[in-house]
Structure formats: C-alpha cells, structure tokens
Amino acid sequence: KVLPGLLEAREKVRRLRIWSAASSSGEEPYTLAIMLHRCLGVRLADWRIEILGTDISEKVLNLAQKAVYPHYAVRTVNSMVLNRYFRQEDNQYVLDPTIRSMVHFEKLNLKDGFAARRFGKWDAIFCRNVLIYFDDPMKTHCAKLFYDQLEEDGTLFIGHSETLRHIEVPFHVMAIPQ
16 A cells, blocks of 8 residues: 555655564565565666665574575465465475565664664664564654654554554554555
C-alpha cells in the first residue's frame, strides 16, 4: 500500500532507503528487497536502493547474511515467489544472490541512538513486533529515534499488536489493512 507512493515521491532522485530495525534472521529486509525487485523490474538498475537490516544479535545476523532458510520459514511464501527467488537444496531454501546483494546487515542495539544516527535518514523504517518487549521509557526512546531518523515524508511500520499511544512523538498514525 505504501511502496508505490514512496517510489513516486523518490522518482526524481531514484534513491530509496529502508531500515529494518531488529531484523533478526533477515526475512523482513529480504522480503522488502523482493517486493522492490518485483515492483521495479528492469527499472531497478536506475535506482539506488539501500536496505539495512540491524539486530543486537550477531548470531541471527550471521544467519541473515547466509540467507538460507528451512522449509518452515518459507512455508507461507507464494510458490511463484519461492520458485523465482529461492533455490532448494535438500530441506533448505537459498535466496537468490541478486536479492541478497540488495540488503546490508549491521549489529545495532536500539538503545544506542548515537550509533543508529550514523546511518542517516530513512524513507521507511520497519520495527515490527519488537516494541512489545520494551518498557515505556525504551518505547519512547525508540519512537524518538525513529522519528528523528525518518525523512519528513517517511513512514514507520510497527507490528499490528503494537502501539505508540502515550508516546509524545508527532507521528501521523495510519492503519494498513492486512
């Protein structure tokens, strides 16, 4: 729902920056890369796409960089997407190198706002199903960090069970049907 508007807004500069905070083993940033690959097609070569996946755990980041997933992890992936972007090896699925090259991973603790700021501004930030584990002061810290790191017309995505109520950051809230 949001991607076409972001691409249209960035048409002149042909640059799109997406941050997947707390990206775990990479499913989210790679899914975003696949979406962009499918949406832009051959026009992708004319764009500078930057997708960053961050997480506090080096273990999951190492898994993310390998981009090899068990059958369970891809069980809900559309068969057309699975056949186009993955190669099956034994009981595992290996992501296409073109998609892997679209995503960069870094270790980052969301408590460290200074470290997060070094990455600059983002057109979209995804922090889904993470805030539910934080207390209110940490949620406030993250909300302020994300607000500061978003471009003026950028979009923050949080999980459907999460809320930023009672957080004093002037986000415009928009519900996106699933």
